[in-house]
Amino acid sequence: MTRFILNDTLVESTASPGTVVLDIVRYHQQLKGTKIGCREGDCGACTVLVGELNQERVEYKSMTSCLLALANVEGKHVVTVEGLNMEGLSPVQQAMVHASGTQCGFCTPGFVVSLSGCCLSREKITEELAVRAIDGNICRCTGYKSIERAAASVAQQLAQKNTEEPITWSVEKGFLPAYFAGIKERLKTIQGGTEATIDPAILVAGGTDLYVQKHDSMHHAVVRPLANDASLKGIRFEHGECIIGGACTAADLLNSVELNDHLPKLEQHLLLVSSTPIRNMGTLAGNFVNASPIGDLTAMFIALDSTITLSGPAIPGQARNDRSIKLRDLFKGYKQLDKSPDELVTSLRFTLPGKNTRFNFEKVSKRTHLDIASVNTAIRLELDGDTIREAHVSAGGVAPIPKYLAHTSVFLAGKPASPETVHAAIKVMNDEIAPISDARGTADYKRLLLRQLFFAHFLALFPERFTLKELVA
Numbered sequence: 110m111t112r113f114i115l116n117d118t119l120v121e122s123t124a125s126p127g128t129v130v131l132d133i134v135r136y137h138q139q140l141k142g143t144k145i146g147c148r149e150g151d152c153g154a155c156t157v158l159v160g161e162l163n164q165e166r167v168e169y170k171s172m173t174s175c176l177l178a179l180a181n182v183e184g185k186h187v188v189t190v191e192g193l194n195m196e197g198l199s200p201v202q203q204a205m206v207h208a209s210g211t212q213c214g215f216c217t218p219g220f221v222v223s224l225s226g227c228c229l230s231r232e233k234i235t236e237e238l239a240v241r242a243i244d245g246n247i248c249r250c251t252g253y254k255s256i257e258r259a260a261a262s263v264a265q266q267l268a269q270k271n272t273e274e275p276i277t278w279s280v281e282k283g284f285l286p287a288y289f290a291g292i293k294e295r296l297k298t299i300q301g302g303t304e305a306t307i308d309p310a311i312l313v314a315g316g317t318d319l320y321v322q323k324h325d326s327m328h329h330a331v332v333r334p335l336a337n338d339a340s341l342k343g344i345r346f347e348h349g350e351c352i353i354g355g356a357c358t359a360a361d362l363l364n365s366v367e368l369n370d371h372l373p374k375l376e377q378h379l380l381l382v383s384s385t386p387i388r389n390m391g392t393l394a395g396n397f398v399n400a401s402p403i404g405d406l407t408a409m410f411i412a413l414d415s416t417i418t419l420s421g422p423a424i425p426g427q428a429r430n431d432r433s434i435k436l437r438d439l440f441k442g443y444k445q446l447d448k449s450p451d452e453l454v455t456s457l458r459f460t461l462p463g464k465n466t467r468f469n470f471e472k473v474s475k476r477t478h479l480d481i482a483s484v485n486t487a488i489r490l491e492l493d494g495d496t497i498r499e500a501h502v503s504a505g506g507v508a509p510i511p512k513y514l515a516h517t518s519v520f521l522a523g524k525p526a527s528p529e530t531v532h533a534a535i536k537v538m539n540d541e542i543a544p545i546s547d548a549r550g551t552a553d554y555k556r557l558l559l560r561q562l563f564f565a566h567f568l569a570l571f572p573e574r575f576t577l578k579e580l581v582a
């Protein structure tokens with residue numbers, strides 16, 4: 110049985126743990142405000158807020174309920190648009206009306222839920238952050254300018270929000286219904302209910318790949334939820350290394366102040382990955398094990414020269430069977446991994462960048478947001494004065510696997526950071542990639558893209574040294 114609070118009501122569901130929350134909400138609980146658009150995480154019509162008890166706080170995140178396994182909301186608070194309703198319209202709903210942010214209304218519950226997340230967050234909400242909160246919501250008829258005006262109005266109204274106690278403040282000011290104030294204590298009474306794992310089970314982390322790829326079979330599959338497994342979470346810094354739990358999400362990386370201090374452009378890079386609700390769900394390990402040749406997190410962490418730890422199944426009375434490999438060595442062929450089905454990716458580690466390290470990520474996709482890459486690439490350079498001492502370059506979309514550009518990396522080591530080096534490295538790079546023509550572009554186009562992105566790396570890494578004209582001359 111899965112226990113969670115849905116809006117103001119405790120639900121004890123005996124549905125299959127692989128059922129998506131969207132179906133629980135609409136068909137088991139008859140709450141039809143949450144809409145079905147794409148069932149693939151693309152449109153945001155099914156967005157819900159999921160609140161998780163973290164010590165003495167309930168932290169809420171927007172998620173697409175069409176990809177959210179019931180098992181992953183065990184012990185949590187799920188908020189649909191009905192759970193935001195009060196006597197009159199809430200200030201967020203009112204802002205959508207005033208700004209003419211709705212026409213047919215199909216997308217509106219999703220926008221209202223995403224924007225209401227701003228009331229619950231501990232961040233000081235700016236207009237930019239309010240617009241970012243709806244980056245996973247698509248509207249086919251209103252036009253985004255009016256919805257952006259509604260978001261700006263919400264940000265203005267939340268200007269005085271108490272960021273230490275956002276829930277209390279939002280309830281007092283009439284942004285949220287009164288029952289939110291009691292959710293923390295109610296959640297405490299339903300913790301620790303996860304049932305023992307049944308082997309063999311499908312490992313479900315965020316579900317953002319699994320539920321797109323195997324939509325129908327997942328609903329009745331035996332699943333092992335990883336989203337609640339504390340041993341797979343957390344970002345630590347030890348002995349000059351960063352260690353990240355396999356079930357950390359892209360949002361966890363984005364929200365880690367210390368990690369962003371070490372990788373100052375990480376936020377900019379991560380905002381190119383999917384959308385807010387998908388970043389709130391999709392995990393590092395899911396990105397690696399899904400083995401997509403264009404996984405963005407995979408490209409970033411290959412270039413960071415990361416090592417992953419894989420853990421075999423626990424045998425009673427024996428230590429876990431752990432082993433570590435370079436992330437780049439995980440990929441053996443198209444969707445073939447150096448990993449048995451029952452091995453868990455428990456963590457990833459990489460050496461922290463020093464003052465002579467430079468790191469960059471580039472991606473081209475058909476749309477800036479909410480789109481997978483045609484080609485992506487990342488690079489880490491260790492410099493010794495003007496010389497590249499060590500290099501690690503990755504590229505996606507140019508081979509059957511996320512590609513570590515081993516020859517290019519070796520070639521760059523020991524060379525001066527100069528336009529000549531960049532041009533010569535591109536020749537080496539061209540010999541070690543094998544793009545194919547597909548829906549994302551022809552093989553020639555992808556070669557061209559990677560060349561341009563390689564230039565972009567050096568322009569981003571050495572703004573003081575290169576101009577575009579000098580580099581491409």
Ligand SMILES: Cc1cc2nc3c(=O)[nH]c(=O)nc-3n(C[C@H](O)[C@H](O)[C@H](O)COP(=O)(O)OP(=O)(O)OC[C@H]3O[C@@H](n4cnc5c(N)ncnc54)[C@H](O)[C@@H]3O)c2cc1C
Nearest residue numbers: 150314315316317318319383391392394395396398405454
């Ligand atoms: C709308 C949308 C947009 C997207 N945009 C992007 C994008 O811009 N860039 C991008 O790179 N990806 C994108 N994705 C893909 C996806 O979100 C990412 O690949 C994500 O990181 C997958 O993680 P997950 O936790 O959801 O994986 P899941 O779907 O839970 O799992 C994927 C696979 O990994 C396995 N697995 C999960 N965790 C572990 C573990 N700890 N150990 C062993 N096996 C494990 C699962 O069994 C499964 O086989 C997008 C997806 C959607 C739906």
Ligand code: FES
Nearest residue numbers: 146147148153175
């Ligand atoms: S139905 Fe489109 S994101 Fe869920």
Ligand code: FES
Nearest residue numbers: 212213214248249
């Ligand atoms: S108002 Fe019609 S889809 Fe947005």
